[in-house]
Amino acid sequence: MKVLADEVIDILQRAAELRSDRMQLLAGNVANIDTPGYLPVDLDFQKELRRYLAGSPVVRTDERHLPPPPTDVQPEVFSDPQIQPGLDGNAVSLERQVAKIGENRMLYEATLQALRKKLALLRYAVNEGGA
Numbered sequence: 001m002k003v004l005a006d007e008v009i010d011i012l013q014r015a016a017e018l019r020s021d022r023m024q025l026l027a028g029n030v031a032n033i034d035t036p037g038y039l040p041v042d043l044d045f046q047k048e049l050r051r052y053l054a055g056s057p058v059v060r061t062d063e064r065h066l067p068p069p070p071t072d073v074q075p076e077v078f079s080d081p082q083i084q085p086g087l088d089g090n091a092v093s094l095e096r097q098v099a100k101i102g103e104n105r106m107l108y109e110a111t112l113q114a115l116r117k118k119l120a121l122l123r124y125a126v127n128e129g130g131a
Helices: 007-031 045-054 094-126
Strands: 041-043 077-079
Touching: 007 041, 007 045, 007 094
Parallel strands: none
Antiparallel strands: 041 077
């Protein structure tokens, strides 16, 4: 049950969930750095968020309006075809994974900050501008 019916909150919540899912995949890649034959996996965040936003049956009255997102979009996990495995078949590059984790962490924090700001605006409105 949704407590707040707000598209921006829904989108930010889904973005945070996708970032969290991606972090788990990237951490799993690092955990399997010594596993022979392991190919690292990732999640295309932008593609998944676009799919999430595009799945609305609601007609928008203005192209600047965001559609309400669907709830059934599941992220696609992929293995990068450009990565060349080593002699043991493992294709995990620690440097590449750490860079992806750092970027994802920064963007996750930015998403949470945007969500906090949106909730603060709602709190301000509910309190009629008072503290």
